[in-house]
Each structure stands twice: as C-alpha cells, then as structure tokens.
Amino acid sequence: MSWLNDVGKLINGLSLVAKEITKRSQALQTARTGDVETLISSSLKKALVSATEISGLTRGTVREFTNPKPKESIVYFNDSSDVAQSAPSTDKDGAVDQFAASVRDVSNDGGKLDGENEAKVLESSVEKESLVKEFESIDLGDRVDVDIEREATAKRRRPRERKVPSTPFSRLLGFAGLGAGLAWGTVQESTKRIMYGTPSSQDKQAAISPFLSDQNAERLAYALCRMRGAALKIGQMLSIQDESLVPAPILAALDIVRQGADVMPRWQLNQVLDAELGSDWQSKLTSFDYEPMAAASIGQVHRAVTKDGMQVAMKIQYPGVADSIESDIQNVKILLDYTNLIPKGLYLDSAMKVAREELSRECDYEMEAANQKRFRDVLSNAKGFYVPYVVDDTSSKRVLTTELVSGIPIDKVAQLSQETRNYVGKKLLELTLMELFVFRFMQACFHTDPNWSNFLYDEATKTINLIDFGAARAYPKSFVDEYLRMVVACANGDRESAIEMSRRLGFLTGMENVIMLDAHVQAAFIVGMPFAKPGGYDFCANNITQSISNLGATMLRHRLTPPPDEAYSLHRKLSGAFLACIKIGAVVPCRELLLDVYEHYQFGEESDEFLSSGSISS
Numbered sequence: 106m107s108w109l110n111d112v113g114k115l116i117n118g119l120s121l122v123a124k125e126i127t128k129r130s131q132a133l134q135t136a137r138t139g140d141v142e143t144l145i146s147s148s149l150k151k152a153l154v155s156a157t158e159i160s161g162l163t164r165g166t167v168r169e170f171t172n173p174k175p176k177e178s179i180v181y182f183n184d185s186s187d188v189a190q191s192a193p194s195t196d197k198d199g200a201v202d203q204f205a206a207s208v209r210d211v212s213n214d215g216g217k218l219d220g221e222n223e224a225k226v227l228e229s230s231v232e233k234e235s236l237v238k239e240f241e242s243i244d245l246g247d248r249v250d251v252d253i254e255r256e257a258t259a260k261r262r263r264p265r266e267r268k269v270p271s272t273p274f275s276r277l278l279g280f281a282g283l284g285a286g287l288a289w290g291t292v293q294e295s296t297k298r299i300m301y302g303t304p305s306s307q308d309k310q311a312a313i314s315p316f317l318s319d320q321n322a323e324r325l326a327y328a329l330c331r332m333r334g335a336a337l338k339i340g341q342m343l344s345i346q347d348e349s350l351v352p353a354p355i356l357a358a359l360d361i362v363r364q365g366a367d368v369m370p371r372w373q374l375n376q377v378l379d380a381e382l383g384s385d386w387q388s389k390l391t392s393f394d395y396e397p398m399a400a401a402s403i404g405q406v407h408r409a410v411t412k413d414g415m416q417v418a419m420k421i422q423y424p425g426v427a428d429s430i431e432s433d434i435q436n437v438k439i440l441l442d443y444t445n446l447i448p449k450g451l452y453l454d455s456a457m458k459v460a461r462e463e464l465s466r467e468c469d470y471e472m473e474a475a476n477q478k479r480f481r482d483v484l485s486n487a488k489g490f491y492v493p494y495v496v497d498d499t500s501s502k503r504v505l506t507t508e509l510v511s512g513i514p515i516d517k518v519a520q521l522s523q524e525t526r527n528y529v530g531k532k533l534l535e536l537t538l539m540e541l542f543v544f545r546f547m548q549a550c551f552h553t554d555p556n557w558s559n560f561l562y563d564e565a566t567k568t569i570n571l572i573d574f575g576a577a578r579a580y581p582k583s584f585v586d587e588y589l590r591m592v593v594a595c596a597n598g599d600r601e602s603a604i605e606m607s608r609r610l611g612f613l614t615g616m617e618n619v620i621m622l623d624a625h626v627q628a629a630f631i632v633g634m635p636f637a638k639p640g641g642y643d644f645c646a647n648n649i650t651q652s653i654s655n656l657g658a659t660m661l662r663h664r665l666t667p668p669p670d671e672a673y674s675l676h677r678k679l680s681g682a683f684l685a686c687i688k689i690g691a692v693v694p695c696r697e698l699l700l701d702v703y704e705h706y707q708f709g710e711e712s713d714e715f716l717s718s719g720s721i722s723s
C-alpha cells in the first residue's frame with residue numbers, strides 16, 4: 106500500500122534527522138556507536154505518547170492585545186533606577202518543549218488543532234465585524250468592499266508567545282517533531298481513507314497523497330511560525346507560488362505564515378537585548394513597549410522612545426536564526442523530500458538557493474543599517490519620499506533601531522481618492538525607475554511579491570516612508586545599461602532589439618527555437634505595455650495582473666539556462682512596481698517617466714557617483 110511506503114519513507118527521513126542530531130549534539134555523542142535508528146524510534150515513540158500530556162504546557166500563551174492605551178506592556182525607564190523588568194533567565198533552552206510542541210497535534214482527534222481552530226473562527230468573526238464597521242464609516246466603493254470581505258474571511262491567526270528554538274539541537278528537535286506530527290497526520294488520513302474512501306478532490310495531488318491533508322498542511326504552517334528564521338522564510342516563499350508549483354491545500358494553509366510569526370517571550374527578548382546592546386541598554390531609552398508591533402520571519406519589531414525623545418522602531422532578531430540558515434534549509438529539504446508535500450523539481454532547489462543568499466544578507470543588521478543610510482542619503486532631495494534615521498547607539502548586528510515612521514501600507518492606498526492613488530502610483534514608479542536606472546541600488550525583491558508594508562504612505566505629508574533595506578543591493582552598470590535598452594525596446598514593440606538585449610542579459614542563450622523566442626518576446630512585451638503610449642496608463646482598466654504575476658515564471662519556463670540573478674531581480678523589481686500600481690488602481694504616465702530617465706541616462710560610463718561610493722552588498 107502506497108501510504109505505508111510513504112510512512113516508511115518518512116520514518117527513514119526522521120532517522121536521517123536523528124543521525125544529524127547525533128552528529129551535532131554533545132549530549133548524544135555516546136549514542137554514536139550504538140543503534141541510532143532504534144534510539145530515535147524509541148525516543149519518538151516516547152515523545153508521541155507523552156505529547157498528549159505535555160501539549161497543555163507547550164501550547165504557548167495567546168497574547169491579549171490591550172486597547173485603549175496606556176498599555177501594560179510599556180516599561181518606562183528613569184535615570185535613577187534605569188532597570189527594566191529583568192529577565193527571568195532560569196528557562197533552559199526548552200528543546201524538549203519545542204519537540205513536544207511540534208508533535209502535539211498527534212493527540213488531536215481527526216487532525217483538528219483543537220482550541221486553535223475554535224479561536225480562529227472566533228477571531229475571524231470578531232475581526233470581520235470590526236472590518237465591516239470600519240468599512241461602513243467610509244465610502245470605499247465596490248472594489249474595496251470585495252477586498253474587505255476577502256480579508257475578513259481569510260484565516261486569521263493571533264500571534265502566540267513562544268520561545269524561539271535557538272540552538273542547532275533544539276531546532277533539529279523542532280523539525281523532527283514536525284516530521285513526527287506529519288507522519289501521524291498521514292496515518293490518520295490514511296485510516297480515514299480506508300474507512301470512508303479517498304476524497305474526490307479537485308486537486309489531484311491531495312487526492313492521491315495522504316500527506317497532503319489539510320491538517321498536515323496546517324501542522325506545517327504552525328510549526329514554521331514557531332520555528333521562525335529560514336524555515337519560516339521558505340514557508341513564506343512557498344506561500345506566494347501558484348498551484349502549479351505548490352498544491353492547493355498547502356497554499357491555503359501557508360496563508361497563515363504570511364500573517365507573521367509567533368512572538369518571543371519577554372525573558373528571551375531581554376537576553377537578546379542584553380547580549381547585543383549591553384546590560385545597560387535601558388539607560389539609552391525612556392520607554393520600551395514589550396508588545397511587538399510586528400513579528401516577521403527573522404525578527405520582531407518593538408516601539409521605544411530614546412533618551413532624546415525620538416520615537417523609534419527596534420527590530421530585534423530572534424536568537425540563533427543567523428547561525429541556523431544552512432541547517433534549517435537542509436532540514437526543510439529533508440522534510441519536504443520525504444513527505445512529498447511539494448512536488449520535487451527545479452523550483453524548490455532554486456527557492457532554497459535564493460533563501461540562503463537572501464537570509465544571510467538580511468540577518469546582518471549592520472549591513473541593513475548601512476544600506477538604509479545610503480538610501481537616506483540618495484533620497485534626501487527627492488520630494489515625496491522619506492527614509493527613517495538610523496539610531497546607531499541602540500543598533501548592532503542583531504538589533505536595528507530606526508526612527509518610527511507612520512503611514513498606511515501601500516496597498517491600503519486603494520481606499521483613498523483616485524487623485525491620491527494616481528499620485529502614489531506615479532511616485533512608486535518614479536522611485537523604481539530611480540532605483541533601477543539612477544542609483545543602480547535597490548530595495549530588492551527576488552522571490553516575493555512586493556511587501557506592501559515596506560512602503561508606508563503618510564497622507565498628511567504626502568510622503569512615502571520607506572523601510573526594510575535588508576535585501577538592498579547595488580547592480581553592475583553593464584546590466585543596468587542593457588536592461589534599460591531592453592525596457593525601451595519592449596516599450597516600442599521592437600522585437601529584434603528586445604531579443605538582442607535579452608541575449609546580452611542572459612535571459613536567452615541564442616540557441617532557442619522560434620516557439621521559445623515568441624513566448625519569450627510575448628512575456629517581455631508585457632513589461633513594455635505600460636510604457637507603450639503617452640498620456641497615462643490605467644493599471645486598473647487594463648487587466649494585466651495575471652500576466653505580470655506570471656511574468657517571472659513565463660520568462661523562466663522558456664529559457665535554456667537560468668538567467669543571472671541580477672537580470673532576474675531587475676525584472677522582478679519593475680514588475681513589482683506594476684503590481685503595486687494595479688493593487689491601488691492608479692493611472693500613471695509611465696511612458697513620460699521612462700523617457701525622462703532614458704534621455705538623461707549615460708550609457709557605458711562607470712563614473713557614476715553611486716557606484717563609486719562603494720557597492721555595499723553586491
């Protein structure tokens with residue numbers, strides 16, 4: 106029976122994880138000479154059995170968000186006492202808790218995540234009510250109605266306070282626990298199928314493989330939120346793919362990972378702050394809010410006020426994530442290989458490669474601070490943009506403190522007047538063209554759709570506040586020259602030049618047949634569409650969303666060799682700006698903006714001051 110084979114494979118996979126554990130853990134050194142498989146299977150059995158009892162202790166605490174202020178979570182520091190609520194650092198690493206938390210779903214009947222599901226229903230109805238109230242207070246129009254309805258019905262997850270597994274050993278246990286949970290979910294699903302038959306799902310893969318049950322998909326998502334770091338990042342990358350790459354139930358469950366991670370408990374947060382900024386870090390602040398304003402994949406963000414009265418956002422990295430990038434990626438790979446949750450293929454390998462590169466850059470907050478300062482500098486005279494100030498004395502490699510900026514995430518601009526939408530759309534495209542062709546230095550987005558929260562629009566000052574420069578990088582002038590020529594060729598419908606530039610950029614090898622060339626040119630011309638005619642391109646009226654979203658995939662599908670990352674990411678950047686304009690429904694004079702840049706562009710010279718000022722992260 107195929108499900109038995111699958112389970113067998115998974116157990117084998119867990120044995121591999123076990124071998125990894127024994128390789129790395131001092132504690133298990135002695136087991137090396139013994140029978141590792143027996144050791145892990147008996148430990149697994151014990152953990153599975155005890156999961157029921159432990160689950161009550163390891164579920165984490167649901168955070169209650171207090172409103173209205175003053176909030177209990179804010180700690181004030183004064184000059185005389187300057188002592189924050191100290192961290193009870195009695196907690197051990199808690200690796201076993203982590204493992205047990207990962208397998209706890211084993212105890213849940215029918216794969217239901219007990220209280221969690223119930224909470225989700227409750228949350229979603231409460232949120233829906235508040236969203237509807239918000240909606241009733243302003244005239245938003247039909248399009249926004251649909252958006253709000255969609256948002257309100259989407260699965261919501263309240264962040265849970267859970268310790269980040271910070272040592273290689275505890276992270277391995279987390280993965281092993283997840284593997285065990287998935288195995289158990291598979292057994293449950295298979296049993297169900299024997300008794301009630303295989304579901305006639307529209308999604309063939311889900312119907313074929315018992316691994317692909319909704320419950321297993323949720324297990325995966327919740328475990329990734331708990332693990333954070335590279336594991337969560339990969340989940341987030343997978344969550345934005347289409348169904349041809351990632352099965353529908355997995356995509357649905359991975360929606361959870363996009364809503365943010367679990368949050369660190371206060372003692373762990375204090376440990377990181379002490380280690381990074383010194384135990385007297387409180388003396389540099391007037392107050393610190395322990396309730397995070399955001400919990401992202403590699404760190405969480407807290408409000409604070411500095412001694413000189415500046416409101417700041419402190420991004421604090423989860424401990425251990427920077428050192429576990431490689432092992433997390435390997436472990437996710439082992440899990441995915443053995444569970445077949447995601448079809449094998451080129452995509453997964455390249456996703457892992459991109460995740461590895463991007464994460465190692467993003468974990469270095471000193472580099473992010475340098476990138477941010479550089480952006481602040483180059484945009485200092487650009488009207489309508491603002492890059493927050495970096496506060497050096499409360500920043501380090503794992504903590505980044507920047508001036509707090511206000512505004513609504515750019516996608517919410519869709520709810521404002523058409524005039525504002527057009528203004529913001531124009532500004533966004535202007536910024537993208539400046540980054541690409543003037544600064545040759547950009548906030549990169551390699552794998553993801555644009556992160557709307559990285560652009561906060563402040564209506565009062567008509568300014569777009571920019572944050573998150575973790576993946577910012579500089580580009581070689583030669584690439585940018587060819588890319589500008591390609592965009593202009595596409596804008597003018599010039600097939601021959603578009604093909605020539607695509608070859609020079611590495612999108613084509615020159616060996617493609619006519620069918621491939623046609624497909625490539627068609628995909629490339631989508632980029633030229635908004636630039637084709639003067640007088641304003643209406644991103645709302647022209648239905649190019651799907652084509653733009655699939656642009657990268659189409660370009661990749663028809664190539665013989667992978668294009669260089671540089672060329673691909675330039676492309677993603679431009680299509681990202683289009684996606685933002687589509688999202689907010691703007692009419693933008695794209696052609697005029699492009700021609701303005703083109704007329705001022707100096708081809709073939711390397712003397713540009715932005716390059717000579719040092720390539721921060723190329």
Ligand SMILES: Nc1ncnc2c1ncn2[C@@H]1O[C@H](COP(=O)(O)OP(=O)(O)OP(=O)(O)O)[C@@H](O)[C@H]1O
Pocket residue numbers: 398399401402403404406417418420493507508509510511556558559572573574575
């Ligand atoms: N200076 C700031 N002012 C206001 N809000 C901020 C600031 N810095 C960060 N935030 C908030 O914190 C969130 C996460 O910050 P940021 O994007 O820098 O973290 P990240 O780890 O790079 O996240 P991601 O995984 O989403 O890329 C932002 O979306 C924003 O809501």
